[in-house]
Amino acid sequence: MSSKIRASMAEALFIVPAAHTRLADVSFQTEIYELFHRTLGARIGHLIGTPSVLFGTLLLASGAPGAAAPVLVIGLILGVAAFGVAVDRLAGLATAIASVLLAVAALLLTQALGPETALVVALSCVFGGCAVQTFSHVFEDVPPPVSGSPEFVTPSAWRRRVRVFELLRLTLLTFLVFYWLELWACFRILPLQILHLLMWAGHRPDLRRALDARMAAILAAPASDWRRPASRTARPGGDALPVITDRDRGGAP
Numbered sequence: 026m027s028s029k030i031r032a033s034m035a036e037a038l039f040i041v042p043a044a045h046t047r048l049a050d051v052s053f054q055t056e057i058y059e060l061f062h063r064t065l066g067a068r069i070g071h072l073i074g075t076p077s078v079l080f081g082t083l084l085l086a087s088g089a090p091g092a093a094a095p096v097l098v099i100g101l102i103l104g105v106a107a108f109g110v111a112v113d114r115l116a117g118l119a120t121a122i123a124s125v126l127l128a129v130a131a132l133l134l135t136q137a138l139g140p141e142t143a144l145v146v147a148l149s150c151v152f153g154g155c156a157v158q159t160f161s162h163v164f165e166d167v168p169p170p171v172s173g174s175p176e177f178v179t180p181s182a183w184r185r186r187v188r189v190f191e192l193l194r195l196t197l198l199t200f201l202v203f204y205w206l207e208l209w210a211c212f213r214i215l216p217l218q219i220l221h222l223l224m225w226a227g228h229r230p231d232l233r234r235a236l237d238a239r240m241a242a243i244l245a246a247p248a249s250d251w252r253r254p255a256s257r258t259a260r261p262g263g264d265a266l267p268v269i270t271d272r273d274r275g276g277a278p
Contacts, residue, residue, distance in 0.1 A: 036169075036170055040168055040171065041057055042252070043253055045209060047254055049111075058221075059236050059239075060243060060251075061162070061168070064164040065164075067161045067164050068218075068221070069161070070157050071161060073158075074156075074158025074207075075214055075218060077151075078155055079127055080130065084131045084144075084150065085147045085151070086131075087132045088143050088147070098128050101128075101212075102128055105120060106120055106121035112217060113216070113223070113229070116216045116219045117216060119219045120215055120216045120219055155207050156204070158207050159199065159207045162203075163180060165180070166180070171195060176247045177247055
C-alpha cells in the first residue's frame with residue numbers, strides 16, 4: 026500500500042491525523058483548534074463539553090482508593106495546566122485556576138454523594154459532555170474529505186447534496202471514531218478555548234491577526250498541505266504556521 030493511499034485513509038478516519046499525535050506542537054494545535062471551531066455553536070458546545078469531561082474525570086480520580094486519589098487529581102491538574110502554560114501564560118494561569126476549582130468541586134461532591142452515586146455522575150459528565158462537544162460540530166463547515174470535495178462545505182450545502190450512503194458512513198465515523206477523538210482532545214483544548222476568549226477580549230492582538238490570516242489562507246486554498254505542521258520558517262509561497270513565541274505566550278520579548 027502506497028504512502029499516498031495510507032495518508033488518504035488516515036485523513037478519512039481522523040481528518041487531521043497529526044492533530045491527535047503532535048501534542049507538543051503548540052502552534053499547530055492552536056491553528057487546528059481555530060480552524061475547526063469557527064462558529065458560536067461549536068464554541069459554546071466545547072465550553073460546555075470540555076469542562077464537563079474534565080470534571081467527570083476528576084470525579085473518577087477523586088474516587089480512587091487510598092492515596093491514589095490525590096495523586097491522580099493533582100497529576101491531572103498539573104498536566105492540563107502545564108499544557109496551558111505552553112499555549113499562553115495567561116491562559117495557563119486561568120486553566121490552572123479552573124482546574125483547581127473543578128477538582129475541589131469533584132472532591133466535595135464525591136464526599137457528599139458517596140462512591141457509587143459519584144461514579145454514575147462522573148460517567149454521565151464524561152460521556153454526556155463528550156457528546157455535547159462532538160455534536161456541536163454540526164454548526165461547523167464540513168471539512169474535506171468528509172465533505173466529498175476538496176473544500177470546506179457549509180452544513181446546509183452538504184445536506185442538500187449528501188447521499189444516504191455518505192450519511193450512514195458519517196454516522197458510523199461519528200460514533201466509532203470522531204466521538205473518541207473528541208474525548209482524547211478534551212484534555213488539551215481547555216487552554217485553547219481560554220486563549221480564544223482572551224484574544225476576543227483583546228489579549229495578544231498580533232496572534233489573533235496571524236491566526237485570522239492563516240484561517241483565511243487555508244479556506245481559500247483547502248487543497249494545500251495544511252494538515253501537516255509547517256516548519257518554523259515560511260514555506261515557498263508563504264504557507265507557514267503562526268509561530269507562537271515567548272511574547273505570544275505572554276512573556277518577555
